[in-house]
Amino acid sequence: MQCYSASLRRFLMCDDAPTKWGVLWRGIKGVCPNCGRGRLFSRFITQHEMCSECGEDFSDIRADDAPPWLTIFITGHLVVPLIVEFARHDVFAQSIETAIVIGVALVSVYLILPRAKGLFIAAIWWQSKR
Numbered sequence: 001m002q003c004y005s006a007s008l009r010r011f012l013m014c015d016d017a018p019t020k021w022g023v024l025w026r027g028i029k030g031v032c033p034n035c036g037r038g039r040l041f042s043r044f045i046t047q048h049e050m051c052s053e054c055g056e057d058f059s060d061i062r063a064d065d066a067p068p069w070l071t072i073f074i075t076g077h078l079v080v081p082l083i084v085e086f087a088r089h090d091v092f093a094q095s096i097e098t099a100i101v102i103g104v105a106l107v108s109v110y111l112i113l114p115r116a117k118g119l120f121i122a123a124i125w126w127q128s129k130r
Contacts, residue, residue, distance in 0.1 A: 020126055027122025028115045032056055034125070045117050061124045067117035074116075075108045 018026070023033045032038035038051035040058070045067075049059045079101055086097040 023122050023126045024119060027118040027120070027125075030114060030118045033122040040118050040121060041114060045114050047117075047121065056125075058121065058125070061121050061128070063117050063120040063124065066120045067113060070116040070120075071109055071112045074112050075105055078108050079105050 018033070018036070022036075026033045026036050027040070030040050032040060032051040032054060034056040035051060035054035038048070038053035038056075040048060042048050047058060047061075047063075050057050082101055082104060086092070086101070091097070092100070
């Protein structure tokens with residue numbers, strides 16, 4: 001059963017019957033794909049065994065290698081053009097260019113990895129509930 005509304009936000013965050021996209025969005029936000037209120041992670045990417053709000057069990061869901069793969073894929077697409085641009089044009093000193101590339105890579109991994117893990121946990125949860 002899908003929940004339709006006038007706005008996209010309400011479509012994604014429909015509480016009574018979450019849609020596939022709503023469930024995935026909840027995973028990206030790091031909240032329970034079932035209720036949308038409980039936290040998925042206790043620390044950076046340490047997964048809770050169950051939702052503190054609705055009691056949904058996540059102990060059987062393991063995202064394993066998919067979140068790091070997606071993180072490396074996205075980070076590579078951000079960093080490689082930067083490296084190519086720095087190689088073609090000597091804008092900064094090499095040490096500054098290296099620091100920029102490492103900084104961009106670290107920040108992107110820090111921002112993408114928990115969201116990727118939440119996305120895959122929500123996708124696995126959605127598939128198991130169907």
